[in-house]
Amino acid sequence: MPALTKTLDLPHPHPPEDVPVPAGYAAGAPAPWWLKFAVKLALGALPVPAQAWRALGLRRHSFAALDPGRLVAPLQWRMARHQALCGQAPRSVLEVGPGAMVLRAPIAAALGLGPIWYLDVEDAAPQDLAPYRAAAEAARQAGLTPPDLSACRNRAEVLAACNARLLLGGAEALAAVPAGSVDLVFSEVALEHVRRDALAPLLAALRRVTAPGGLGLHAVDFHDHLGGRLRHLSFGPDFWNGPAVARAGLYCNQLGLSEVLAAFAAAGFAARASQRLVWDLPPVPPGGVHPALGRAPEDDRICHAALEVRPA
Incomplete structure (x- = not known):
């Protein structure tokens, strides 16, 4: 993919809130980095499907998916943010890369959202009905009225009861979503896992389905x-970008914030970082950043960012 234009240093009427990276943030297992890296590569080379690793508790998506703090409140916050920025509550919603969080469909429906779309490259959502019923109970505990799931016999019937649909694939899967029909699109630490050559088509597809407001x-x-x-x-x-890293489940696209914002702009969005977690000094690896990446130096201070994206 061609190098993206750097936009991080451009003036913006609403500069992001910068928050120091907390001590120990995303530290991972207490083992030497190279050991963890080697073990991941070795395990990835084994002829074991991803579903089997997840069944063993490895390479799982959406850790602590049933944590009460990850169920109702995050969806309520996103709806409130849409209300504040767009002047009205959203109805239709699309989550990109939900993993196991498809189980929140009963909560989204209880909040009045629908249709509800989920897009993922693989099916990592629970097949068992218990997580969906637990999510529906969390909605009831929050004073909401979720769909009645008592007669549902499988996940497909649960999703149908919630007016929800899981799409599997990349940008092409969004062809099932009508143009300009989605009020709220969101993702939780998913875009960094989109391959570089797939990011532009994905964002173009998101631009097509996003409602004008x-x-x-x-x-x-x-x-x-x-x-x-x-x-x-x-x-x-x-x-x-080769197969070894992908098989190990380690892939992230190595893009910096400025490059991600530029990719959104190229797709026809106005994008800004509303909050950034930043290091005081860039924690670059020994020997420095690989020169072929061509990153903006300011990007190397940014650990995490919250983005707000509107159709331009």
Whole structure:
């Protein structure tokens, strides 16, 4: 993919709130980074499907998915943010890369959202009905009225009862969503896992389905996912974009905040970071960032960002 235009230093009427990265943030397992990296690569080389790893408790999406704090309140906050920025509550919603959080469909329906769309590259959502019924109970405990799931016999019937649909694939899967029909699009630390050559088509597809007065809310991690802060930036694209890293479940696209904002702009969005977690000094890997990445130096201070995205 061609180098993206750097936009991080452009003036903005609403500068982001910068918050120091908390001590120990995303530190990962207490083991040497290179050991964790080698073990991940070795496990990824084994002929074991991703579903089997998740069944063993490894390579799971959406850790602590049934944590009460991750159920009702985050959806309520996003709806309130849409109300504040767009002047009205959203109805239709699309979550990108939900993993197991498809189980929140009963809560979204209880909040009055619908249709509810989920887009993921693989099916990591629970098949068992218990998590969906637990989510419906969480909605009831919050004073909401979720759909009645008592007669549902499988996940497909649960999603139908919630006016929800899970789409599997990349940007092409969004062809099932009518143009300009989605009020609220959001993702939770998913965009950094989109491959570089797939990001532009995905954002173009999101632009097509986003309503004229719609809003995107995206939380994006920029740190190394093994607790090495920015250790993943020591690798060049030839290796990092290859099959070994993908099989190990380590892939993140090595893009910085300025590049992600530029990608949204190229797709026809006006995007800004409303909050950034920043390091005082860039935690670059030994030997520095690989020169082929061509990153803006300011990007190396940013660990995480919350993005607000509107159709331009």
